[in-house]
Amino acid sequence: xxxxxxxxFTAEERDTVRxxxxxxQVSWKKDTNIGNRTFTIGVSLIGGNDGIGIxxxxxxxASIYNYFDESEYVMSLAWEHxxxxxxxxxxxxxxxxxxxxxxxxxxxxxxxxxxxxxxxxLPSRPFMISAGFEFEGIDQTVxxxxxxxxxxxxxxxxxxxxxxxxxxxxxxxxxxxxxxEIMFTAQFTGQVIETLFQSLGMSTSQYEVDxxxxxxxxxxxxxxxxxxxxxxxxxxxxxxxxxxxxxxxFKFWDRQHWDTAPYNSVQRLLLTGQVINxxxxxxxxxxxxxxVNAPIRQKQPAQTIFNLPPLSSFNVPSNSFTExxxxxQDPVLALTDPTSSGTVSYFVANSLADGTGTDVTAxxxxxxxxxxxxxxxYRFQNNSASTAYITQLVLSGRVAKQVGDLYYREKDDSSVTxxxxxxxKIDNPYIQNASWAASLSRMLLNDFSDIENLQKLTIRAIPExxxxxxxxxxxxxxxxYNIRSKxxxxxxFVQDIMVLQRTITTYFRxxxxxxxxxxxxxP
Amino acid sequence: xxxxxxxxxxxxxxxxxEKNDSQYAQNRTLDGQVNRDYFGDNKRVxxxxxxxxxxxxxxxxxxxxxxxxxxxxxxxxxVTEPNYTISATTVHIDLIERGFNVKGEDYLSNFDLILTEA
Numbered sequence: 001x002x003x004x005x006x007x008x009f010t011a012e013e014r015d016t017v018r019x020x021x022x023x024x025q026v027s028w029k030k031d032t033n034i035g036n037r038t039f040t041i042g043v044s045l046i047g048g049n050d051g052i053g054i055x056x057x058x059x060x061x062a063s064i065y066n067y068f069d070e071s072e073y074v075m076s077l078a079w080e081h082x083x084x085x086x087x088x089x090x091x092x093x094x095x096x097x098x099x100x101x102x103x104x105x106x107x108x109x110x111x112x113x114x115x116x117x118x119x120x121x122l123p124s125r126p127f128m129i130s131a132g133f134e135f136e137g138i139d140q141t142v143x144x145x146x147x148x149x150x151x152x153x154x155x156x157x158x159x160x161x162x163x164x165x166x167x168x169x170x171x172x173x174x175x176x177x178x179x180x181e182i183m184f185t186a187q188f189t190g191q192v193i194e195t196l197f198q199s200l201g202m203s204t205s206q207y208e209v210d211x212x213x214x215x216x217x218x219x220x221x222x223x224x225x226x227x228x229x230x231x232x233x234x235x236x237x238x239x240x241x242x243x244x245x246x247x248x249x250f251k252f253w254d255r256q257h258w259d260t261a262p263y264n265s266v267q268r269l270l271l272t273g274q275v276i277n278x279x280x281x282x283x284x285x286x287x288x289x290x291x292v293n294a295p296i297r298q299k300q301p302a303q304t305i306f307n308l309p310p311l312s313s314f315n316v317p318s319n320s321f322t323e324x325x326x327x328x329q330d331p332v333l334a335l336t337d338p339t340s341s342g343t344v345s346y347f348v349a350n351s352l353a354d355g356t357g358t359d360v361t362a363x364x365x366x367x368x369x370x371x372x373x374x375x376x377x378y379r380f381q382n383n384s385a386s387t388a389y390i391t392q393l394v395l396s397g398r399v400a401k402q403v404g405d406l407y408y409r410e411k412d413d414s415s416v417t418x419x420x421x422x423x424x425k426i427d428n429p430y431i432q433n434a435s436w437a438a439s440l441s442r443m444l445l446n447d448f449s450d451i452e453n454l455q456k457l458t459i460r461a462i463p464e465x466x467x468x469x470x471x472x473x474x475x476x477x478x479x480x481y482n483i484r485s486k487x488x489x490x491x492x493f494v495q496d497i498m499v500l501q502r503t504i505t506t507y508f509r510x511x512x513x514x515x516x517x518x519x520x521x522x523p
Numbered sequence: 524x525x526x527x528x529x530x531x532x533x534x535x536x537x538x539x540x541e542k543n544d545s546q547y548a549q550n551r552t553l554d555g556q557v558n559r560d561y562f563g564d565n566k567r568v569x570x571x572x573x574x575x576x577x578x579x580x581x582x583x584x585x586x587x588x589x590x591x592x593x594x595x596x597x598x599x600x601x602v603t604e605p606n607y608t609i610s611a612t613t614v615h616i617d618l619i620e621r622g623f624n625v626k627g628e629d630y631l632s633n634f635d636l637i638l639t640e641a
Contacts, residue, residue, distance in 0.1 A: 492559075
């Protein structure tokens with residue numbers, strides 16, 4: 001929803017003559033205002049400086065840093081926020097600032113700099129951009145971007161300028177890998193995303209997550225998987241969006257996020273006096289055939305999932321123990337640990353490796369040291385004075401097996417007739433049934449099978465505009481999907497916005513809608 | 524009743540001009556309206572033209588210019604003429620070219636002193 005601004009602000013934004021205001025804050029020293037340490041029980045003092053909320057190594061909240069105000073040095077600013085088209089997913093915002101370095105303030109030490117920042121002109125510096133207008137004698141701005149520098153700020157001795165480029169904190173997802181397996185059953189998309197956010201060390205104040213509509217029957221994220229791939233797939237399966245907003249807050253919007261107030265009412269009426277250009281896009285966005293592929297996994301009833309192969313016995317030294325890993329073919333949801341008297345999970349120990357000696361099973365105890373998605377580690381303790389051999393080991397449990405592949409194809413015949421086939425393929429492991437694939441396909445076709453549905457507008461900047469806002473332009477309703485803002489004395493304060501045409505639909509709500517009325521069943 | 528640059532009275536110029544330097548971008552929207560976005564404040568630029576100036580007067584101005592270059596600090600500028608006043612303003616200094624049309628002992632010269640509001 002558009003950021004909250006005063007009526008004087010919106011009046012200024014439509015004025016023929018506007019005084020542009022901006023703010024650029026950079027945390028060159030990357031120091032925080034919560035102390036340098038996270039609160040640790042037994043170490044930190046209550047009332048001390050150590051912080052609670054941002055965990056060590058967590059993906060940061062922009063507000064925790066101390067910033068230098070570099071607004072007076074700004075020569076131009078640009079930033080871009082978008083939602084992933086066409087099927088949703090994870091998107092990151094990007095920004096850049098061109099800064100005057102005539103004074104040498106931003107010259108690094110190794111280039112002869114001697115300012116207070118000469119050792120701090122480095123990559124990965126957090127920065128924030130705000131923009132708005134100067135009226136009633138003061139600068140009135142709204143937040144536009146919060147992120148981190150992605151590369152070494154570029155400067156050269158001749159131009160006396162510094163180019164500072166960065167991306168929002170979503171960029172971190174591309175360089176973070178799961179350090180432990182996560183497995184879940186029957187969870188909504190929002191629950192899974194929240195689990196992932198928390199595993200990144202985020203506190204609840206750093207994100208807002210919709211519950212989601214898609215229930216994922218089974219999911220496994222293996223150790224070492226990149227976060228951005230997981231989150232992108234989850235959001236795509238939902239036909240939703242994961243992004244960071246202008247203030248630095250992470251958000252997950254499910255497919256019904258825009259079906260309720262305030263997203264189903266027009267936030268801004270765009271006048272021709274605000275539009276500099278309107279451009280028809282090419283046919284790249286056109287989709288009239290959707291193909292969905294997904295591997296289907298199902299929970300299986302308890303069954304034997306491991307059987308020690310013949311002649312694969314292993315020994316347990318006398319009055320000692322040995323630890324062994326056992327691998328499974330499929331992810332295990334529940335495992336019954338083996339006992340000497342077990343019926344489905346059991347083991348047999350002998351005095352000889354080929355199983356012909358004396359049965360010494362009673363001398364062995366087994367302890368589960370750790371269960372992982374596709375393996376388990378057991379400790380076998382031998383309490384007798386002679387070596388024992390584990391000659392039989394049978395393990396039983398419930399696994400999630402891939403039982404087949406989902407393939408679903410849907411097309412819009414009239415669009416195919418008009419424009420030939422424009423297929424779009426979705427490979428996503430979190431789409432687990434045909435009805436969900438059908439629903440997703442129909443929504444995509446509804447949005448993108450018509451050439452008239454998309455438009456790119458260049459407008460005099462509306463700083464409070466956000467992605468997802470519904471705007472009215474030339475008597476039609478459009479949803480904002482991408483905003484590229486530029487604040488530059490050569491071009492002015494302008495925005496290129498990508499908008500998708502919408503028909504406002506009111507969906508059926510229990511207790512409010514009437515059977516036989518105009519409200520539709522939500523997709 | 525003086526021209527003061529960096530706290531020093533300099534010789535009055537033979538000609539003086541003042542112009543405004545505003546930073547703006549102009550866009551024309553689909554309804555035909557011409558709109559402007561202004562960035563920052565309006566800045567003034569003064570051009571002081573000197574003709575047949577003796578070496579001593581030039582040296583005073585030159586010394587201030589040298590100080591501006593070596594210290595990289597904008598200088599204070601004010602005018603207190605009866606009908607033209609400039610309250611103390613910080614300016615950048617440009618003293619680009621000096622031409623001689625009367626040589627001899629005095630080496631009278633022509634030059635322009637350009638002062639740009641910081």
